[in-house]
Amino acid sequence: MPKQIVIAEQHRTAAVFSEDQIQELIVATGSHQVGDIYVGTVENVLSGIDAAFINIGDSERNGFMHVSDLGPLKLKRAPGPITELVAPKQKVLVQIMKEPTGNKGPRLTGKITLPGRYLVLMPYGRGVNLSRRIRNEAERHRLRALGILTKPPGMGLLVRTEAESVSEEAIIEDLEALQKRWEMVQQEAMATRPPALLNRDDDFIQRVLRDVYNADVNRIVTDSDIGMQRVKQHLSSWSDGRLPAGVLVDHHRTESPPILEYFRVNAAIREALKPRVDLPSGGYIIIEPTEALTVIDVNSGSFTRSATARETVLWTNCEAAAEIARQLRLRNVAGVIVVDFIDMESRRDQMQVLEHFGKALQADKARPQISQLSELGLVELTRKRQGQNIYELFSCPCSACGGLGHLVQLPGESSVEVQQSVVTSRAVPIPNSMRVARQERSDGLDSAHSINSLDLINHPDYQDKSNGRSRRRRRL
Numbered sequence: 444m445p446k447q448i449v450i451a452e453q454h455r456t457a458a459v460f461s462e463d464q465i466q467e468l469i470v471a472t473g474s475h476q477v478g479d480i481y482v483g484t485v486e487n488v489l490s491g492i493d494a495a496f497i498n499i500g501d502s503e504r505n506g507f508m509h510v511s512d513l514g515p516l517k518l519k520r521a522p523g524p525i526t527e528l529v530a531p532k533q534k535v536l537v538q539i540m541k542e543p544t545g546n547k548g549p550r551l552t553g554k555i556t557l558p559g560r561y562l563v564l565m566p567y568g569r570g571v572n573l574s575r576r577i578r579n580e581a582e583r584h585r586l587r588a589l590g591i592l593t594k595p596p597g598m599g600l601l602v603r604t605e606a607e608s609v610s611e612e613a614i615i616e617d618l619e620a621l622q623k624r625w626e627m628v629q630q631e632a633m634a635t636r637p638p639a640l641l642n643r644d645d646d647f648i649q650r651v652l653r654d655v656y657n658a659d660v661n662r663i664v665t666d667s668d669i670g671m672q673r674v675k676q677h678l679s680s681w682s683d684g685r686l687p688a689g690v691l692v693d694h695h696r697t698e699s700p701p702i703l704e705y706f707r708v709n710a711a712i713r714e715a716l717k718p719r720v721d722l723p724s725g726g727y728i729i730i731e732p733t734e735a736l737t738v739i740d741v742n743s744g745s746f747t748r749s750a751t752a753r754e755t756v757l758w759t760n761c762e763a764a765a766e767i768a769r770q771l772r773l774r775n776v777a778g779v780i781v782v783d784f785i786d787m788e789s790r791r792d793q794m795q796v797l798e799h800f801g802k803a804l805q806a807d808k809a810r811p812q813i814s815q816l817s818e819l820g821l822v823e824l825t826r827k828r829q830g831q832n833i834y835e836l837f838s839c840p841c842s843a844c845g846g847l848g849h850l851v852q853l854p855g856e857s858s859v860e861v862q863q864s865v866v867t868s869r870a871v872p873i874p875n876s877m878r879v880a881r882q883e884r885s886d887g888l889d890s891a892h893s894i895n896s897l898d899l900i901n902h903p904d905y906q907d908k909s910n911g912r913s914r915r916r917r918r919l
Contacts, residue, residue, distance in 0.1 A: 447662040449706045450651055452670050457651045458708045465711045466806075467772050469651050470836050471644070475501070475549045477539055477830050478558070480642040482632045483551075485533040490526050497537055497551055500638035504548035508537065514553035515567045536632050536641075542831050555628075557621050560653050560681055561606035561614050562590075564621040568599025576604040586614075593618055605657065613681065648673050662691045666702045670694060715774050715833050722766060726759040730770060732834060736779035739767055743785060753789070760784045760796045768803035771811065777828035780811075781821050797822070 447460040457469040483499040483506065495513075496505040510525040516535050517528045529535070541550035557564040571590035577583055589611055590600045606614055624642070631641045644650045648670055656663075656678075665671045671694040678686055686692070695702040703709045714720075721727045725745035731738045741763040743755055767782060782800075787793050793816055800822065804811045807826070814823040840846035 444659060445661045446657075446659045447664070448651065448655060448660055449702065449708060450648060450663065450665045450670060450674075451702050451708075452647050453666055454703065455647050456703065456708070457647075457655075458706070458711075459655050460706075464769065465708065465773060466769060467655065468708075468712070468775070468833065469655065470830070471647055471650065472836070473542065473831070475499075475539055475543055476643065477542055478644060479539045479640060480555060480628055481506075481537055481539070481551075482635055482637045482639050482641055483535055483537055484637045485529050485531050485535060488526050488529055488531060490524050493525050495525060495529050496548075497535060498638050499537065499549075499551070500640070501543075501548065504543065504546070506537065506539070506549045506551040507547070508551040508553070512540070512550075512552040512554060514555075516553040534637055536628075541828055544831070544835060556601075557624055558653065559603075559617040559621045561603055561609055561617045562621060563601035563603060564595075564618070564625060565599035565601065566625055568601075571600045571602065573602045574604040574606075577602070577607050579607070582607055589614060595622060610683075613683075646673075649677055652677050661689055662693070664702070664706070665692075665694045668694050711773070712833065712837055715770070716838055720766060720770060722759070722762050724758065724762055726763065728763050728767060728770075730774070730776075732776065732832075736781055737776050739780065739782045741782070741784045753787075753792070756785045756787055757792050757795070760787065760792075761799045764796055764800035765803045768800065768807065771804075771826060772807055772809075773833070775830060775832040777809070777826050777832065780824050780826060782824070783821055786820050 444461055446466075448457060449460065450457045455471045458465050459467040459469075481497075481499040483497040485495050486498045486505050487496045489495070493510040495508050495510075497508055499506050510528065513525075513528055516533075516537075518530065518533075519528065535553065536555065537551040537553055538555045539549045540552045543549045554565070554567055556568075557566070571587055571594055573583055573586055573590075577586065586602045586606055590602055593615055594600050600618075628642050635641065648665070652663075652674065663674050665674060671692055674692050675686060678690065678692070695705060697705075718729050718731055719727055720730065722744070725743075727742055727744045729740040729742070731740075741760060743759045763784065770776070771780070784796060787796065797813070797816070801813055804813070804824075809827045809829050811824050811826040816822060841848075844850055
């Protein structure tokens with residue numbers, strides 16, 4: 444399926460499009476980013492939670508490292524309590540594996556990894572591992588043999604999906620670049636006084652291309668001519684000195700509107716910050732993040748004109764499954780997710796929806812793990828955290844209600860007093876970068892899904908929207 448990449452390097456934001464819809468956002472902002480390598484010092488060691496807190500230069504909060512993530516930082520190899528494995532004031536080399544959220548500091552690990560275009564170097568790892576997406580057995584044997592022959596002693600390698608059908612010379616060149624990068628990190632770690640940042644992916648364009656570019660991409664647009672030249676340079680270096688065939692590389696040539704407005708990226712972000720997502724047939728889903736998990740509810744809305752109620756429910760659930768998979772990637776929702784599909788009495792229909800949901804999630808690099816339907820008819824799944832979600836990046840709690848979604852009016856308080864408190868709270872200044880959640884609604888990207896496996900496609904009026912009441916079937 445053809446894809447396009449829009450890169451706004453000035454804002455360190457990129458978007459991946461497919462079928463005129465944004466499938467994924469890449470944002471690299473903040474003082475602590477996933478993949479950053481620091482030299483720090485151990486501040487506290489708490490045996491009660493088997494964790495250590497590491498000072499990496501943040502005056503407000505320390506980094507958190509669990510005993511299972513210590514890796515080479517252990518003072519002894521024998522198993523034991525964490526108080527015997529690390530010591531206060533110990534100098535450590537760590538990498539951020541999860542960005543800070545709320546009052547929590549970043550999650551750290553001593554098992555450092557360095558990603559390249561075709562390989563991931565694991566300086567403290569062992570063996571050669573291959574991406575599960577490489578399915579050709581002959582290719583797997585070739586890449587595994589190459590990895591074993593070229594792997595640096597005492598280190599580990601992960602062969603990425605992009606290495607499939609790539610020449611040995613290109614893979615070896617990628618490995619040599621990663622080795623040089625690791626040597627520089629070691630040298631700086633020896634010469635630098637902690638806490639300090641040692642390594643970060645500062646080349647945003649290279650990072651975007653490394654993580655999302657593949658053979659399906661047919662167009663890349665940047666926000667500057669210099670950025671366009673760097674895209675061509677990176678692509679040529681990965682393709683024997685010439686641009687890949689069938690890929691158009693261009694830059695946004697007008698300053699007004701800006702690139703994120705022209706390609707409606709900002710409009711899509713504004714829509715993604717809202718809980719309601721409308722489906723093409725008239726149904727809708729509600730996405731509500733909470734502290735513990737994210738809840739998604741599916742409703743048939745105005746789509747009630749199928750031949751039978753069963754067809755209405757089945758079509759809406761399958762359509763919602765595809766949209767939920769896209770929203771999880773777009774919003775970068777992580778952790779525990781519970782989806783309340785419209786109740787289905789037929790076990791066959793339930794399995795069909797689960798199968799459709801599973802196929803829609805296959806393109807997600809965060810590898811969501813789906814559980815079966817619970818006794819209450821809920822679908823439970825987990826999704827690995829990969830950076831900050833869209834709410835953390837582009838919104839902040841309302842200054843009037845504090846994020847509650849409503850104002851409190853206690854007995855004896857008049858509505859005038861409540862309004863005065865709102866006016867007072869609104870006087871609190873809000874950073875410009877966080878105001879996107881309060882801007883007026885813009886037209887989002889058009890969405891359309893086709894579920895060819897269902898007989899409902901034969902109903903010509905399934906897209907007609909009636910003005911009837913929302914139809915939602917629930918167990919009594």
